[in-house]
């Protein structure tokens with residue numbers, strides 16, 4: 042693991058909103074074959090960092106190099122096409138569409154045929170639709186959401202909508218999956234389900250889904266924002282800690298657990314954390 046083979050290399054990233062400095066000179070390398078967790082108190086800059094990676098926010102300074110391209114300031118739809126998918130703290134789905142339609146909508150970025158002009162029932166558009174449908178059906182099966190596949194997502198319980206959102210991100214067949222508090226607002230059982238899905242997505246399901254590479258091979262680079270420390274310590278290979286827009290620590294879970302600056306940041310000891 043050296044900075045030269047980082048999947049995403051973030052250098053000196055700074056982002057402000059008027060007088061508010063959301064991110065201050067962040068340096069962070071994110072690697073394949075790891076689940077990287079980003080933690081920190083409320084307002085620390087975690088979501089802002091994901092928003093910079095996927096193109097929602099345009100940082101004033103710094104770079105984000107992914108597969109050799111600086112993607113800082115590239116549009117979100119292009120970043121998604123390049124292989125970075127994400128879920129949101131406040132679920133972002135087409136609330137009037139069904140589970141199936143939401144996942145199929147994600148596939149449209151891959152469709153060569155325009156589904157309005159390509160002939161929906163005959164010809165190439167129909168063939169293409171069937172291929173995309175196969176991938177989507179495998180994702181629905183994997184996430185155990187068959188019972189709600191024809192249900193409009195606004196009618197689904199919160200935990201189920203979170204799961205559909207995870208499916209929508211998988212339907213983009215990403216190389217990198219950014220998860221913003223995927224378990225927020227869930228009960229213990231729902232949290233355990235999502236934790237299991239994250240591990241299964243990361244590891245891949247092999248020949249259970251032979252024709253759907255994203256499930257067969259898994260997503261080898263996952264970035265997770267999560268407040269539940271038990272979950273973070275269990276799932277993460279590496280943890281980066283933000284506080285007031287700065288990265289104050291980075292390391293393996295056991296290193297972070299005992300880091301005095303991290304403990305101070307969580308207990309609200311500003312003086313100690315500011316000195317980091």
Ligand SMILES: Nc1ncnc2c1ncn2[C@@H]1O[C@H](COP(=O)(O)OP(=O)(O)OP(=O)(O)O)[C@@H](O)[C@H]1O
Pocket residue numbers: 058061062063081082083084085086087088089090130
């Ligand atoms: N669009 C925006 N406009 C103005 N200020 C913003 C915007 N987005 C974020 N901020 C500010 O940037 C800072 C970092 O916010 P951010 O949401 O990234 O923190 P966070 O660590 O994700 O917090 P939480 O754990 O509460 O979700 C905060 O002061 C926040 O108010």
